[in-house]
Amino acid sequence: MAQKDKKDRLKARKPRGLVDRTADDIASVGQMLDAIRRVYELYGFDAVETPLIEYTDCLGKFLPDQDRPNAGVFSFQDDDEQWLSLRYDLTAPLARYVAEHFDQSPKPYRSYRVGYVFRNEKPGPGRYRQFMQFDADSVGAPSVSADAEMCMMAADCLEALGVKRGDYLVRVNNRKVLDGIMDRIGLGDASAADTRLTVLRAIDKLDRLGTTGVEALLGTGRMDESGDYTKGAGLDPQAIDIVLGFVTAGGKNAAETTANLERLVGSSETGLAGVSELAAMATLFDAAGYDATRILIDPSIVRGLEYYTGPVYEAELTFQVNNEDGEPVRFGSVGGGGRYDGLVGRFRAEDVPATGFSIGVSRLASALEALGRLASEPVAGPVVVLVMDRDEIGSYQKMVTDLRQAGIRAELYHGGSGMKAQMKYADRRHAPCVVIQGSNEREEGVVQIKDLNEGKRLASEIDDNAAWREARPAQVTVAEADLVSTVTEILARQDDAPIRNAG
């Protein structure tokens, strides 16, 4: 093909908020997923997987970001004009799945799922439009023992991933308590649903905006640094005080916190039910030996999703790391969940009690990397057989095949360049050694094998070029028949050497 005109050329580019992943990232996140899977399975959950595309109406619209036209979801129409969407979480598709297979499933139905979800949102640092979640859910489980278990499992997962006790905290609250507060400030009716949601999302921003920010959002509204104005819930000062009292009701132990909450909800039945659920969960944490340094009843946690109906929980990393500007930051939430008794019920005559926990895999991976806890043993490079003479490519191919049949990662050089470029290629691939056979070697029935790692080490010791050529270190010439055994020896020697063939 002729040289192309630059203006006809397509620009290779990726849409915003999407990432390409490298071999090291894939390997280390893979090990992380295996560790989470082992904990979820230990807890009795079984794997299930749903497709990435669902009917839009089956997913429902429960995302916090409602300011944008399609409410944070990627949607498109099918041939029969029905709307389809990419799943935005792993809970809504599970609700569809369980409702569809309800009669054949054991109840409770306990499953875990891992996979990508999509948000059609404005991307930002650490905020992607495609990211991975790892969820576990108990559907048909009315007892808060199912919720308590999720919190313990969150703690166990983080410890299995190498996060030390004291470096994480699982915070627990209950939406029914919040509903009790809403009752008290006159927002209990169906007609106040929108205002309730605004209050919920205001509280959910406590971590980011602090009490003053939340106070503004509960009142008339708030202008952020960029000048964007968010309309507030319009509560009167007394109601704001009650809500802020709820948010800051955490005491020094579960008994004190639940006592505070009991006072705040007054006579609201829903509120009192929520308080008693929190107390029941505290008993279970206590019985299983998860103290308040690991799982804490904390009224400031509400979660942004609309569909929660009871206990909500959030797993947070509490240690500090320095960001790119050298400022200390906390990682914050790496997972969370809660009870969603109405979500499966949308499809059925009866409500179906359910609770679930979700780990934000990509976010947690970044955190573990900062902790130095993300396994990152690089995949060892392949042995490269150089192509010195194109007419003899069959014999080079045979060497590669012999190495592979002995279980040795190996490849033929498939490029079109000469010896120097081939050596450079082997180096970039982190090849442990290269195999060379020129015409002289072929006549003698031998091959040269260069140990690239040993070569690098010696190169740092010998600085006289003449001496180097004389010694020809890290290079052996062996009979063709001894190729596999010699390479095997070199690889074994490198495995024992202190300097690894790092990627």
Place this chain on the structure above:
Amino acid sequence: MAQKDKKDRLKARKPRGLVDRTADDIASVGQMLDAIRRVYELYGFDAVETPLIEYTDCLGKFLPDQDRPNAGVFSFQDDDEQWLSLRYDLTAPLARYVAEHFDQSPKPYRSYRVGYVFRNEKPGPGRYRQFMQFDADSVGAPSVSADAEMCMMAADCLEALGVKRGDYLVRVNNRKVLDGIMDRIGLGDASAADTRLTVLRAIDKLDRLGTTGVEALLGTGRMDESGDYTKGAGLDPQAIDIVLGFVTAGGKNAAETTANLERLVGSSETGLAGVSELAAMATLFDAAGYDATRILIDPSIVRGLEYYTGPVYEAELTFQVNNEDGEPVRFGSVGGGGRYDGLVGRFRAEDVPATGFSIGVSRLASALEALGRLASEPVAGPVVVLVMDRDEIGSYQKMVTDLRQAGIRAELYHGGSGMKAQMKYADRRHAPCVVIQGSNEREEGVVQIKDLNEGKRLASEIDDNAAWREARPAQVTVAEADLVSTVTEILARQDDAPIRNAG
């Protein structure tokens, strides 16, 4: 919530051509993916992953199904009005990736990728709108040694997955030979591009329609059983003869086949180049010990994708199985690929030679299942601790936690039902045993453990109810402190037993 009106209820349903996957399927396909990964890595390929969404123009339109409005792709517009699509294969996104990272990559750049791809096509038996592919590609590799390697790797993968020699065949052809044939019948010019594509797709249907069907599609056209009419390429009888001669040019060995092809392409330079590439590949297969029962030069293989420019190859399972109607059928293609020298070049000043191989994971999994080669050891069920007395749930939780801390898969019953339903639940979960503590046992500081597998075995031997109650077989009462050690013993005994706890 009150009983809901049926007509207000959402119907839980899945869009056509998408599947939910069970725990057994996920586990066995996972093992299959691991086996493929080991072969790809042995061959020197490194993992990389691209997002599921790309700019539509970066993917290009290379799918065979062009009769539908969006050419087989799911597409939607971004906020800035640019068109996005779900990837329809793993090759087009790789081309985008390599073009974007060209200068920093080793050349050849050798990678593997596994993941879901999407086709907005009419679903059918074994034909899904979301399915998994597992690809390997060498980009920047002009030598056909890179193509030959793909064919050998395809053979090695199938053997690693338990497909016996003789039960598969990798067929190889070359698009340049076909281009030579096009030259000969006067379709070599740019203006004949559409007709060339029609000819290509007619040949690609040989497997399904036989020579007569292809002949019709090369001529005026063909009506299928459903009455749908496909317009033909409109070739004259002489041209049709030449094309059919090409398709049936396979001889009894590579030398005979390439000699036949050489005659057919006449003086076409492109055609002769293709024949010589096939001969070079045959030499490599021979040198590496892959004979014609494993890899065969076969002119009837052309592949449906438009972007191939040189060698094309297809891995086929050749054994027969019976379909649901008891009729013997061949599985056919489970993977394939070819050389696509222009695909990366769309983004760059120069063409970039590349070749790749793709396994259709879901299709291959069905085939392996039919062969009985798909690993399907079910995940063992959890030990279930029953809840006999809700007020004592803390002590049941402690038992579960103790079992888990000993590495035993265990769970608390989170449902709201009584003893009988709990036993039924344990049974449906394939629990190896259940742990029971009523008020009597609690007072005595003991627990009952029922071995459900042993219980089932004995139930088939003892048919007298009274004798059963007397003997209380498969049930032990032990001190609370001995719970973990007793369960450990029961699990070890079950592992040794001939009857497994099958799922």
